[in-house]
Amino acid sequence: MSSLFDLAGTFAPELVLLAGALLVFLLDVLKLRRLELVGSVSVGASLLALALVVADLGFAPFASLRTLSAAQVNPSLSALATPLWTFTSLGLVFQGMFLLATLLVSVASLSRGSKETGGPIFFGLLLLATLGMLLVAISSDLIFLLLAIELSSIATYVLVGYTRRGLRPLEAAMKFYIIGAVSSALSFFGASLLFGAYGTTNLLAIREVAGTVGTPILALLGYAFLLSGLAFKATLVPFHAWAVDVYDGAPSDVSAFLAGGTKKVGIFAVLLVFLGPILFAGAGGSSNPFQGGPFTLGPILQVTLGTLAVVTMTVGNVLALLQKEMKRLLAYSSISQAGYMLLGVTIGTAPAIAGATFQVLAHVLMKGGAFLVVAGVAGLGIGPLVDDWRGLGSRRPLLSVAFALLLLSLAGVPLTIGFVSKFVLFSAAVQAQGFFVWLAVAGLLNSALSVFYYARVLKVIYFEAPPAPLPTGGAVVGGAGPEPLRAGGLGIGRAVAIGVATALVVALGVDPQPLLGPIQAAASHFVFFWR
Amino acid sequence: MSGLPFAGFLVLSGALLAVGLFGVLTRRNFILLLIAIEIAMNAAILNFVYFAAFARAPSPGLPGQAIAVVLIGFAATEVAVGLAIVLALNRVKGSINVAEASELKL
Numbered sequence: 300m301s302s303l304f305d306l307a308g309t310f311a312p313e314l315v316l317l318a319g320a321l322l323v324f325l326l327d328v329l330k331l332r333r334l335e336l337v338g339s340v341s342v343g344a345s346l347l348a349l350a351l352v353v354a355d356l357g358f359a360p361f362a363s364l365r366t367l368s369a370a371q372v373n374p375s376l377s378a379l380a381t382p383l384w385t386f387t388s389l390g391l392v393f394q395g396m397f398l399l400a401t402l403l404v405s406v407a408s409l410s411r412g413s414k415e416t417g418g419p420i421f422f423g424l425l426l427l428a429t430l431g432m433l434l435v436a437i438s439s440d441l442i443f444l445l446l447a448i449e450l451s452s453i454a455t456y457v458l459v460g461y462t463r464r465g466l467r468p469l470e471a472a473m474k475f476y477i478i479g480a481v482s483s484a485l486s487f488f489g490a491s492l493l494f495g496a497y498g499t500t501n502l503l504a505i506r507e508v509a510g511t512v513g514t515p516i517l518a519l520l521g522y523a524f525l526l527s528g529l530a531f532k533a534t535l536v537p538f539h540a541w542a543v544d545v546y547d548g549a550p551s552d553v554s555a556f557l558a559g560g561t562k563k564v565g566i567f568a569v570l571l572v573f574l575g576p577i578l579f580a581g582a583g584g585s586s587n588p589f590q591g592g593p594f595t596l597g598p599i600l601q602v603t604l605g606t607l608a609v610v611t612m613t614v615g616n617v618l619a620l621l622q623k624e625m626k627r628l629l630a631y632s633s634i635s636q637a638g639y640m641l642l643g644v645t646i647g648t649a650p651a652i653a654g655a656t657f658q659v660l661a662h663v664l665m666k667g668g669a670f671l672v673v674a675g676v677a678g679l680g681i682g683p684l685v686d687d688w689r690g691l692g693s694r695r696p697l698l699s700v701a702f703a704l705l706l707l708s709l710a711g712v713p714l715t716i717g718f719v720s721k722f723v724l725f726s727a728a729v730q731a732q733g734f735f736v737w738l739a740v741a742g743l744l745n746s747a748l749s750v751f752y753y754a755r756v757l758k759v760i761y762f763e764a765p766p767a768p769l770p771t772g773g774a775v776v777g778g779a780g781p782e783p784l785r786a787g788g789l790g791i792g793r794a795v796a797i798g799v800a801t802a803l804v805v806a807l808g809v810d811p812q813p814l815l816g817p818i819q820a821a822a823s824h825f826v827f828f829w830r
Numbered sequence: 831m832s833g834l835p836f837a838g839f840l841v842l843s844g845a846l847l848a849v850g851l852f853g854v855l856t857r858r859n860f861i862l863l864l865i866a867i868e869i870a871m872n873a874a875i876l877n878f879v880y881f882a883a884f885a886r887a888p889s890p891g892l893p894g895q896a897i898a899v900v901l902i903g904f905a906a907t908e909v910a911v912g913l914a915i916v917l918a919l920n921r922v923k924g925s926i927n928v929a930e931a932s933e934l935k936l
Contacts, residue, residue: 442897442900446900446904449904449908453907453908453911456911456915457911457914457915460915460918463918463921463922464922465922466922466923469915469918469919469922469923470919472915472918473860473915473919473928476911476912476915477854477863477867477928480867480871480908480912481851481854481867481870483871483908484847484850484867484870484871484873484874485870487871487874487875487901488843488847488870488873488874488877490874491843491874491875491877491878491881492877494877494878494881494894494897495877495880495881498881499893500893500897
């Protein structure tokens with residue numbers, strides 16, 4: 300019996316989220332559907348789960364975290380000898396970042412107005428999707444990993460179209476669903492080939508046997524299918540086209556969650572699946588490089604992933620230059636940021652993974668915050684085009700300053716978190732020498748390129764005249780101009796969420812050490828664990 | 831591990847995947863798309879069953895069969911969500927043709 304309690308203690312954050320989601324659906328059945336009520340449940344659950352994860356990170360030394368495996372919990376399971384989950388400190392760091400994204404979106408969504416229906420569906424699915432993301436972060440088995448990804452994906456398919464009004468969200472949901480389902484079929488096909496090659500789907504067990512046994516051609520094919528499936532989830536470039544349409548068509552709060560949260564699931568999955576083969580590169584000693592399949596082809600794998608990373612950031616940035624709509628611009632910039640994260644995964648050294656992780660954290664704050672601003676601005680009655688934002692600087696000074704800071708951070712300006720993450724990442728790439736220096740150069744050039752479109756948005760906001768006579772203090776000037784700003788403003792929840800995101804972007808940019816230190820420790824532990 | 835009709839089975843599951851992907855690329859009716867996705871998914875499930883039958887020495891092949899059952903359940907879940915999206919789309923638009931979904935420019 301005690302093992303059951305152990306299990307409950309081990310999975311406390313996940314159970315809290317599950318309980319929160321069930322409570323929200325229960326409230327829906329009981330017809331207690333007020334947005335504030337179900338929203339507070341969501342905020343409370345994600346806050347509590349975040350606190351539990353942070354406590355886990357804080358109390359235990361980094362080497363020995365919740366290392367309870369399936370076999371330890373239930374000895375009879377050890378017949379299978381394959382722990383489905385393994386707690387690593389880096390996994391817990393990712394859990395914290397996922398929960399941070401959920402928390403920001405939940406708090407912001409509190410102020411969506413009481414006329415909004417479907418609150419319970421939104422918050423319930425948000426919590427379920429987060430549950431799936433948390434499980435991804437602790438998985439050490441391919442099937443567990445893919446099913447956890449699907450738990451978060453299926454919840455987000457519905458989340459995109461949950462309003463059931465208007466064509467755009469539903470079409471976005473449809474596209475998201477088709478692409479997502481195809482990519483999951485590809486991932487599972489890849490996993491099945493790996494199962495055929497190694498006789499197990501457990502990532503730790505695969506690492507043990509790889510290089511000695513296995514059918515190399517099956518393993519290679521398996522990793523290729525797995526990469527293409529996961530690349531869809533992580534919006535890497537040949538597989539990115541859906542992301543822009545979905546981020547554009549979805550309600551902006553959902554876009555914030557997709558860009559700030561679920562997309563990192565793909566990045567972490569790529570890290571988890573491919574770090575083993577990449578790290579094996581150094582240890583390989585086989586005369587025939589094809590003998591162990593991907594596990595002796597580490598360098599080739601790194602070149603593949605590195606190319607994918609460079610192509611992703613370049614295409615994302617170039618296409619972002621051409622966008623006229625704010626959400627599509629942010630979506631493309633989000634794609635290019637995925638390239639930076641993949642860069643860190645490709646290099647595979649502890650500093651690089653720390654850089655990628657910090658980049659993920661930065662992206663949660665920057666992009667989550669930016670999409671929340673877009674949602675708020677849409678609520679003020681401003682159109683979707685970049686040009687519709689003309690003169691926002693004088694109409695909404697505080698909101699504009701927040702948005703400007705978030706964009707500057709995305710561009711990588713010093714004293715923001717975006718600069719720190721890129722600095723850590725690129726210096727790790729330079730340290731790694733050789734091919735990776737060119738990756739760093741490509742990354743730097745891309746950062747410079749991205750400044751152009753962020754600067755254009757800032758110019759529109761601050762240096763172009765508003766399209767309408769200025770309404771005073773946010774009040775409606777009845778019909779005076781074509782575009783009077785709606786009264787009421789952002790709402791407290793959204794203001795708080797944007798404020799917190801912006802404050803963290805600046806604070807961690809000025810002094811990253813409180814979080815960068817633990818992340819670096821977690822990354823080196825992770826690399827040590829997977830080597 | 832010897833004497834497996836490896837290639838034959840892999841050609842079968844590979845063909846299933848190819849048929850599924852081809853269907854996804856060519857069909858414009860959402861229901862047919864769902865069927866195509868299912869076919870692609872079943873290629874993976876078939877692989878697990880097949881490889882479980884010829885699993886490596888220590889493991890009794892059980893994990894592969896268990897995974898296959900789990901994946902069948904997962905596929906059903908996924909289709910349920912797809913059908914829900916079809917229903918909502920049909921209610922708003924009166925059509926489930928994917929090609930007519932052009933509100934969002936590509």
